[in-house]
Amino acid sequence: MHQEIIAILIFVVVIGAIITEKVHRTAAALAGVVLLLLFGILDVNSAIGYVDFNTIGVLVGMMLFVAVIKHSGLFEYISIKAAKLSHGDPWKIMVAFIVITAICSAFLDNVTTVLLMGPMTITLAKMMKIDPVPILLGQILASNIGGTMTMIGDPPNIMIGSAAGLTFADFLENTGVACVIGLVAMIFAMKFLYKKHLNADAEAVQEIMELDEKKAIVDPLLMKEAIVMIVLIIIAFMVHDKFGIESCAVALTAAAIMMVIGKQDIEEVVMDVEWPTILFFFGLFIVVGGMVETGVIKQLATMIMDLSGGHPIVMMLILLWASAILSAILDNIPFVATLIPLIIAMGKQGMDITPLWWAISLGACLGGNGTQIGASANVVLCGIAGKNGYPISFNEYTKVGFPMMILTVFIAMIFLLVRFAIL
Template identity: 55%
Template structure:
């Protein structure tokens, strides 16, 4: 390995160690790592800026502003109260309902947008029931990454794979969605075992929730109606963004701008709803991971997977599935997928049957996001919201639950791929 490769790995390792230790804020750790790489010349400023996925940051900022405006209508409180009353205040039924809703929305929107919508509802409801929101939030993070695996638009790696391989929205429904349904069913059983008996609510709290009026929770009825209409429109736009030739960031920022216009909202107030610590973390992380891509570290990992299997399609499929999952637990999955796409394309031109490999990467990269708190954008976003609201989701606390569930999910995906291919 070259000196730049060794240094890029060392900086990444130190940044991750600081994130895990939680001695300093993760955004500061990531940004300092980026500054070190710039200062010692491992990556120049232009290359570092080129590593930043501004589309992802645009989606985050736009949807955070959108949610900040919608929140003023009371929509989240209305949905939370309505859900709690339909479940008769039973916390396990509420968790199961929110897990299913999160997975479904993550497939139809994207998992980050879904988390931004579901998270505030969950926190509000748990406060009303006087129970810890952390188990609910962890379950929703896991569900968002699993649900996002099911469709072309649910997770960024799927968008990249679909574009490179010429796969359609319905191809993902055919090949990814069935195993996602199976994984979600298993996870619900696991969540019941992990949390079902621990979730208890006092009689007085249940009575208090059942006495709440969801209609009284609506603070601004005109804005409430506009919010519902805009959520429907944004959902449709995300589903059709390929046909519309619009990036997700354009839709998200456009939605935020329209909501501000139709509501007469305050821009400064909407900007206060942006989790700037989360944005800073992603800025630094993109540069740190981009340095490993720029120096060839990620390419070496991808080529190593190919050489280890000797070109055998089944072995390569399994190696890519597990390799993608394990690496996506600690790396951003976008650079890894971007590196593997040209390798698979070259193999296809050499006559190798690469069709199963696309699905191995899709399932591995998306499901692997549950392996740690920094494995996927949705994880970081919701943990940032939770920490701000007084329900800290720590790196270790999430990983203790997320990593075993990731291994279980990928094991199910392994059996599924072996059966269909």
């Protein structure tokens, strides 16, 4: 029992340090790892076992890939083109980037999507002399909403689909519909929050409208190679599971190819990787692993199940909100992995567990929008923003992300009630 308490205390202290920003989040996470090792809750081998190297591989691979292709002028080209098509209206750009991010995240890894979209947003914002933070926040929210739409958009959905025997079409009919409604609501909410803040500098817009986007292309050959590779990456991410290839292999292969054919300074490319972000994920996986190792996550899942008294609709609502709130601060993968066998066991006892699958899918995936550490895309894009001179603090993110998470989960709740309690 004392190990469980220590694991909880370490987790709480780490999260507290991240929230208060008294300590850099990477230092806080790594300090948590050290404490888990010193107290004997984990040894080195078990700690490493809790690191999701597939996620780490995707992060490193895509960061290296972006670090090479950015030298082509591709991001500047797209940014100028987007500004001219929108006639310099930041709000239209924001909506377009939100929709594109959501669609891409439905079929690609969320991290891959924001790593490609983020640099374009920052480049465009610098050109138009506007604050990119509102657009970046919109992209983070859209990436998690989009990832919830399909069976391949977010790891928990892949796990749920496999365990429950659900199809791609089943997800589109359930999580897809709920998320499209949620995305529309989120866009209107973002307009209410930021419409007055998105005012481009008139002189800057005029200058952009007069630019020739083709002149932004620094290396035409590298740009052509980058476009071809992006298309191949999208295809590979959509079909990799059918060939038994992990997503990290796709990202690292793309990075390796571009590093070979891109002919860029490799040391400069490697230095462009967000290593503090990589180390933060490394540490956070292990800190959450301490909670799994001591059985805290399993106890949480069992307690949530017991609260419903066995009523399917009540359990559906409890699972939806509990999954959302917990996924805002915990890695949703071990939590969902713990819930799956418990739900299957209830199904064997005769309960209709179909609503429960959709409840944990919508809750666990949408819950990632709640805080800055709720999902990988959040941490990555906030890291990119900070590196480019636009820091987004934990509290600044939470003021927007948490209400948006509540809004979309509330919409999901209404959808589930209409779908399973009324119809």
